[in-house]
Amino acid sequence: MTFEYTREQAVRESAHSAIPTALADLGALVRIPSIAWPAFDQSQLRRSADSVAALAESTGIFDSVEVTSAAIPGTDEHGQPAVLATRAARNGRPTVLLYAHHDVQPHGDDALWDSPPFEPTVRDGRLYGRGAADDKAGIMVHIAALRAVKEAIGDDLDLGVALFIEGEEEYGSRSFGQFLSDNADALRSDVIVVADSGNWDVDTPALTVSLRGNARFTLRVRTLDHASHSGMFGGVVPDAMMATVKLLSTLWDDDGSVAVKGLHERDAETPEYSEETLRDEAGLPAGVKPIGTGSLLGRIWNKPSITITGIDATSVASASNTLAPEVTVVISARVAPGQQADDAYAAIEEHLRAHAPFGAELEFSDVDCGDAFLVDTSGWAVELARDALGRGYGKDAVDVGVGGSIPFISDLVREFPGAQILVTGVEDPHTRAHSPNESLHLETFRRAVLSEALLLAGLDARTM
Known part of the structure; x- marks a missing residue:
C-alpha cells in the first residue's frame, strides 16, 4: 500500500510539473495551420508531423519514431503524414495504443475570430486557436502523460506503448484502414486510447461509450441544359434552386425530425439534460425552438440527423434574373448506433430519387x-x-x-478485435470545435493529463 501511494504521488507531482511545458508545446502546434483539405498549403501537414515526431522523441519513451504514410485505396495517392512511435512491452505488461490527430479543420472567416485562429491566445482560463482542443490538445495529453510516467517511474516502466498521430482525420481518414493494415504489428495492443472526444462539462470527466455514424455525400440537382431568362421562362420552366429547395424539404417532418424511411433509431436511456443547458451550450436563441421529438440527448445520441453543410449556387453578389440550371449541395447525415452507415446512405439516396420534383436529374458523388x-x-x-x-x-x-462521429474506430475494431477501446478527450460543451473561437479549458487540460498519467501507471502495474 505504501508503494502504491508513493508511486501515485510521484505520478501526480510529475504530471503537475509537466503542464507548463506541455502548454508551450501546444501553443507551438497551434501556430502550424495543418489543414488536410487540398485547397490549403499541404506542406504544413509535414511541418506539423515533424513537430509531433520531435515531441515523441522528447519523451524518452520510444524505441522508434517515424513520420510515415499509407496509400489511399483505389488511387495512386498517399495519405497525409502520420507519426508512428513504438516501445515494446517488458515483463508481461500490456501494450497501449495512444491515438490523436494533428490535422485541423479550416478556420473559416478570420473576422469571426476574436483573436487570430493560428495565434494561441489565453482569455478567461481558456486557450483559443484552431486545433487548441481538436485535436492538438489530445496529442499533448498523450505527450505530457508519457513524460510524467517516465519521470515518475523511470527505468522501471515496463508498459508497451504505440503512439499513432494521424494527419487526415478531419478530411475523412482516407488512408486510415490501409495504415492500420500496413503497420498492424507495430500498432497491435491490448488497450486503445482515442483522445478525440469530450467531457460532460469542465469539471466532470466522461468516457464516450457511443458515437453516431456518418454518411456524407455531394448531390447535384440539374433541371436545365443552360441558364435561361427568369422573366421569359419563369413560371413554366423549373429552375434548379426551386427543385433543390423542394427536394431537400422532404428530408424532414414539420417538427424537424428526419423523415427518411429506413433510417433507424436506438432505444436507450439518456441522462437529464435541460433545454436551458442546450441553449447555453449550442448558442440557441430564446425564440428558436429545438427540433425533433423525445429526450434532448436522445435526439443527439440515438437518432439520425441530416444537415446541409454546403451549397454551390449563384452568390448574392452575382444574382441576376436567371433560372439556374444546376445546384450542388453537400449533405451530412449522422447515423444512429446500431445501423450500418452504408445502409443509411442507401436509404437517403433512395428517398431523394423517389422525391425528385419535376423530373430533376440527380447525381450523387463523393460518398x-x-x-x-x-x-x-x-x-x-x-x-x-x-x-x-x-x-x-x-x-x-x-x-x-x-x-x-469518429468513423475510423470501426477500422480499429476490425483490425484489432481483441483490444479494449477507450474514447476520452479534453473538449467541453463550450469548446466550439470546428467553429470560430475554438478553445481549450486549461484546468480541464491539466486534469486530463493527470488522468491519463494515472491510467498509464495503472496499466504498467498490470500483468497480462
Whole structure:
C-alpha cells in the first residue's frame, strides 16, 4: 500500500510539473495551420508531423519514431503524414495504443475570430486557436502523460506503448484502414486510447461509450441544359434552386425530425439534460425552438440527423434574373448506433430519387460513410479508465454518448478485435470545435493529463 501511494504521488507531482511545458508545446502546434483539405498549403501537414515526431522523441519513451504514410485505396495517392512511435512491452505488461490527430479543420472567416485562429491566445482560463482542443490538445495529453510516467517511474516502466498521430482525420481518414493494415504489428495492443472526444462539462470527466455514424455525400440537382431568362421562362420552366429547395424539404417532418424511411433509431436511456443547458451550450436563441421529438440527448445520441453543410449556387453578389440550371449541395447525415452507415446512405439516396420534383436529374458523388460505435463497458480497461478519470478530476466519470462521429474506430475494431477501446478527450460543451473561437479549458487540460498519467501507471502495474 505504501508503494502504491508513493508511486501515485510521484505520478501526480510529475504530471503537475509537466503542464507548463506541455502548454508551450501546444501553443507551438497551434501556430502550424495543418489543414488536410487540398485547397490549403499541404506542406504544413509535414511541418506539423515533424513537430509531433520531435515531441515523441522528447519523451524518452520510444524505441522508434517515424513520420510515415499509407496509400489511399483505389488511387495512386498517399495519405497525409502520420507519426508512428513504438516501445515494446517488458515483463508481461500490456501494450497501449495512444491515438490523436494533428490535422485541423479550416478556420473559416478570420473576422469571426476574436483573436487570430493560428495565434494561441489565453482569455478567461481558456486557450483559443484552431486545433487548441481538436485535436492538438489530445496529442499533448498523450505527450505530457508519457513524460510524467517516465519521470515518475523511470527505468522501471515496463508498459508497451504505440503512439499513432494521424494527419487526415478531419478530411475523412482516407488512408486510415490501409495504415492500420500496413503497420498492424507495430500498432497491435491490448488497450486503445482515442483522445478525440469530450467531457460532460469542465469539471466532470466522461468516457464516450457511443458515437453516431456518418454518411456524407455531394448531390447535384440539374433541371436545365443552360441558364435561361427568369422573366421569359419563369413560371413554366423549373429552375434548379426551386427543385433543390423542394427536394431537400422532404428530408424532414414539420417538427424537424428526419423523415427518411429506413433510417433507424436506438432505444436507450439518456441522462437529464435541460433545454436551458442546450441553449447555453449550442448558442440557441430564446425564440428558436429545438427540433425533433423525445429526450434532448436522445435526439443527439440515438437518432439520425441530416444537415446541409454546403451549397454551390449563384452568390448574392452575382444574382441576376436567371433560372439556374444546376445546384450542388453537400449533405451530412449522422447515423444512429446500431445501423450500418452504408445502409443509411442507401436509404437517403433512395428517398431523394423517389422525391425528385419535376423530373430533376440527380447525381450523387463523393460518398463517405463511417459506422457508429458502441463500447463494451464490461472490460477491465473501462473500469481502470473510470478510476483514473475520477482520481484525476476529483469527480466520478460519467458514461456519455456523442452525436458526432469518429468513423475510423470501426477500422480499429476490425483490425484489432481483441483490444479494449477507450474514447476520452479534453473538449467541453463550450469548446466550439470546428467553429470560430475554438478553445481549450486549461484546468480541464491539466486534469486530463493527470488522468491519463494515472491510467498509464495503472496499466504498467498490470500483468497480462
